[in-house]
Amino acid sequence: MSDRLFGTLTIVVALAYIASATQIKMAFFSDPLGPRWFPYIIGGVAVLAGLSVALRPDEEPEWPNLLVTAKIFFAGAVLVAYALTLKPLGFLIPTALAAGILSFQIEPRRLQAVLTGLGLSIGLFLIFKYALGLGLFAVPKGWIS
């Protein structure tokens, strides 16, 4: 079933891709092929491959159960939050939080996770800032001035 869905989804996305490729603006003078044909070819090939997967599916993969799925989504949300806060909040605080949470997700021990978060955050900051010379801010910019 998963492969049938995946194949069908591929076909739908490929057709949408071809449709958006028809909207590519042409230059005044263009080469014989132009900027649209290569995307058309890719889309066409993808439709065929999608058909082949949808019609001849492999064995069903083992999907994670509800709890594990929730854990994975939560980890994804933590990473997104990390990506969005890294600039405004500086390196140390978001890194400590994100690393700690991920560590806790792998092995649920509180103290161990807190120490991992703090250790990684401070340790990596020192390496990145002073050994590699990257321009990172430790804390929110407002705190310094």
Add this chain to the structure above:
Amino acid sequence: METISLLGQGFSVALTPENLMLAVAGCILGTIIGALPGLGPSNGVAILIPLAFSFGLDATAALVLMTSVYYGAMYGGRISSILLNIPGDEPALMTTLDGYPMAKAGRASDALVLSGVASFVGALLATFGLILMAPLLARIAYLFGPAEYFALYLLAFATLGGLGGNNQGKAVIAACIGLSISMIGLDNSSGMERLTFGELHLIDGVDFLVAIVGLFAVTEVFVFIESGGKHSAIGVKIDKITIPVRDIIRTFGTMLRSTVIGFVAGVLPGAGASLGSFMAYSAEKAIAKDKSGFGKGDVRGVAAPEAGNNAAAGGALVPMLTLGVPGSGTTAVLLALLMTLNITPGPMLFEERPEVVWGLIAALLISNVVLLILNVPLVKIFVKILMVPPWVLLPGVTMVSFVGIYSLSGSWFDLLLMIAFGALGFFLRKLDVPTVPIILGILLGNHMEDALRRAMVISGGEWQYLFSSNIAIGLWVAAIIGFVAPMFLRKFLKKPDAVPD
């Protein structure tokens, strides 16, 4: 003669104190990366590229560092295979078959030393193979026009899809995902925007490093959380390092044969180190008179895959440097590095930037010697690294990936895109869709389109032009065979399942 003087020039580049230091650092880092389960040559190199770039290394220095990491990871992969029965990376999968039983039988140190020596023999001879073959292939590459290049790119996708995965359709979908992503951004010939959907962040296209780190490193986070730390196995302890001279002499023939097989597998586009070690092991088992020991700790079963995969690592550099077509996931990542450094691989590279090519080759020879020292007498230090628990390792790797990509562009958009690639990679891995063709597609998409469009300009839009030379026809035939033949061979050639290298 010319080769020797060029190589001498290369050594004068590689032996500067700075580059020598980078080579040693790269070897140590690479061995660690290879030894850690879940981190292999491709994701290890991928995570480090943005850092090397922001560190401001020049082209040769960055290449020296990264190829040392690459070779180092190929060496290091065996350590956890032998001691934990967990391959440190995919090519080391075959080493678990005899390495772990040997360690359980109390011969862990012998297995580590023997596989270290086999790695050295394989990598060293393959580097010589690279020295002999690369200039030759570069000369042939001069005959390539746009029609031939288009067929060559097709060949890379075809063999990668044919050999790398279990289902051709899925490999094609993966290649199409990569190619379609590469189209996003400004069109090379007309300068017009394509498929950006009005999003300002997409005008420059999708940075391949963002995709690579997302697919290789962030995906690992999700896989790890799913598996719930099943990776923690009980390891085998080692006490003293001794050198099993008799075993080394006895397996020398094995090492040489495996090197040849591995090198050939490495040169073929798309095949890579995993196939090299698999074929070397299978061949050695097939010709052995007494097969009963294989799988129970036979020394030949330890030497063969290690010589094979390290030889393949050297072989995979041949098509990457001379034609700009990578032979494996890791060389795709190295190609990404070259492109980031504004170096275009191909025959012109040998003419215009000989210091880069020969400096790189000299660095490979030096790092091999360094790696032999690190991996035979000093191997005990690296064994300690295996004790880093996953709850420190995984968050650490994730944070390094984020900072690496963040330091490249400073944009949250790239970070979100990287997470999206990580999620995509997780789904695709569940569905048994290979991710290396996606990387190859993003890397080669614009070149492939360019070749096709230039071919059409030359011919005035005649499609037959694509098949107008013997080289082009040969490449098309090879591509079709490479794609179709594995469907029939699959019954006989059962590849062990694991993630691509």
